[in-house]
Amino acid sequence: MAPSYDKTIATAASLAASLMLVRSLANELLPSEVRDALSSALASLRSRMTWQHTIVIKETEGWCRNCVYDAVEAYLATRINTNLNMQRLRVSSAGASEKMVVGMEAGEEMPDVYQGAEFKWCLVTREVKGDSDSVGDGAHEVRSYEVSFHKRHKEKALKEYLPFIVAAAKAIEDQERSLDIYMNEHGNEWSSIVLQHPSTFDTLAMDMKQKRAIVDDLDRFTKRKDYYRRIGKAWKRGYLLYGPPGTGKSSLIAAIANHLRFDIYDLELTGVDSNSDLRRLLVGMTNRSILVVEDIDCTIELKQREEDDEEHSKSNSAAKKKAEDKVTLSGLLNFVDGLWSTSGEERIIIFTTNYKERLDPALLRPGRMDMHIHMGYCTMEAFRILANNYHSVDYHATYPEIEELIEEVSVTPAEVAEVLMRNDDTDVALHDLVELLKLKKKDATDDIKIEGTHVDGKKDSDEIKTGSVQVEEKKDDEEVVVKNVFIDNRSG
Structure with missing residues (x-):
């Protein structure tokens, strides 16, 4: 058996040497065109033999x-x-x-x-x-x-x-x-955790008419893939949420994500070094997702182009280069509705701000923020939703007084929710809310600022004894309420 094995090994070695000799001679004697044709034929033969x-x-x-x-x-x-x-x-x-x-x-x-x-x-x-x-x-x-x-x-x-x-x-x-919420880290990378925010449109403290308008808009958007393709527009939708702090902007974003089953990409612009890094982040988003930029007026310098040019002209070349490397408004807008906006499908873009008036008009024009949603102070309808959420009650003896006070003072849904969560006893919690609203009403009256000439002819510097004056009280970001206030200081 050993001689046969040795013979087999010797034959294999001789064959290998012969093949190497033939290959060497072919490389030296055959033209490159012939060698390429033979190589292609052998590759084709191997492909046919491989199943x-x-x-x-x-x-x-x-x-x-x-x-x-x-x-x-x-x-x-x-x-x-x-x-x-x-x-x-x-x-x-x-x-x-x-x-x-x-x-x-x-x-x-x-x-x-x-x-x-x-x-x-x-x-x-x-x-x-x-x-x-x-x-x-x-x-x-x-x-x-x-x-x-x-x-x-x-x-x-x-x-x-x-x-x-x-x-x-x-x-x-x-x-x-499960839904994920992504955060940007290390310039151009996303990291994620599971989104466990329980907010839904059923539990959201918002007027039903406004809530229904948002839900209808979202549902219509998700069904219009063919429509967006037919009209030649990127399949995306932009929402601007604005209003005072504590009015439920973050809860609305979570409710949208839970309703659509979309992941959230929470973009922190201050953590992005350049427009190039911004593009890498945004292109890396998945389809069926929500891009959120909170407090857009605070996280990026939204200056007019003329102001930028004036500042650049006063700086040296090094400062110019540094400024050019930073994230700019145009870099962000390029993704919102520029060529880069077509890098994904079925996306929601949400900007939030407490001060809409501070935003550059370029952010607000049609085609960028398609729907502007004002998140205002708590209304009676919103209060009833909160009371049902926290205490499972549809009516209580304090409701008439609460309704009257909510109409007169500015209180956020977050403030109402905080009071309702303090006590498991419904009676105690609602009476605490009444006290809070009364205190806010008293503080608002004490803070009224009286300007101009008053009914008794005295000027601002004069002491007001008695009189009926007209004052302006700012109810929220958009509404200024003019009220007649009677002041009686005769008792000292």
Whole structure:
């Protein structure tokens, strides 16, 4: 047996040497055109002899996340239980109260059968080094799913199997997935946590007419994909929420996310170094998401172009370069309705501010912020919703007095909610609210500023004894209420 084995080894070595000699002679004697033709023919022969084809689905494509990768990940998670032969699994959970998600571990294979055809999936990871300008060593992990199948199923894989996976993943996501809220970190990267905000339109303290208008607008937007494509506009919608602090702007954003089942991308502009980084962040957003920029008047310098030019002319070249690198209003607007606005679909863009009058008109024009929503002070209708939320009551003996006081004073829904949460006893909580409203009414009366000449002919510097005067009381950001106030100081 040993001589036969030695003979086989010797024959293999001789054949290998002969092939190397033939290759060397071919490279020297044959023209490059002939060598290329032979190489192509051999490659074609190998392709015909190989029965297995493979499709690679990368996690990202350039700056954008690959939606097909996410669909495959969601779909395969539902198939894990039917593949008990897998030796290594990856288990994760978004939180203590969330269910565990089971997925594939790198290097493992999982078969799947679709309409009689077998497809074999594998998760592949590799580490890629970044460029010299990256923070640290710049290395990061690149992941991809690879699906292998018999070559006769190639058309089925591309035209039927993968579209089936995308549709199945969308149905799974709509039914089961938790929402995420993303924050920007390290310049141009997003990090996320699970969004657990319980706000809904049912619990939102807002007048029903205004609430219904917002819900109808959102529902109409999500159904108009073909309409936006037909008219040649990006499939997006912009909302400006403005009003005093504590009027429910953040709760409305959470209610919109829960209603649409959209993730939230909370963009902190002060953490972005340049327009280039801003583009990277915004292009990296997924479809069916909400971009939120809170306190837009405070997070970016919204100066007129003439003011910018004047300041730039007074600065040196280094300062000019630094200013050019910063995030600008034009850089933000380019994503809102410029060429970059078409980088995604079915997106909501929300800006919030406490002072609408401070915003640059460029932000407010039609086509950028499609709907302006004023978040005002608490009304009786909003109060009734809060009372039902916190104490499950539709009516109480204090309601007539509360209604009268709410009409006279400016109180935010947040202030009302804070009082209602202090005590589990409904009677005590509502009587505490009455006291708060009375105190606000007294403070508002004490703070009235009287200007001009009064009914008795005395000027501002004169002491007012008795008289009826007209004063202006600012009710909220837009409304100025003129009231007749009677002042009686005769008793001292």
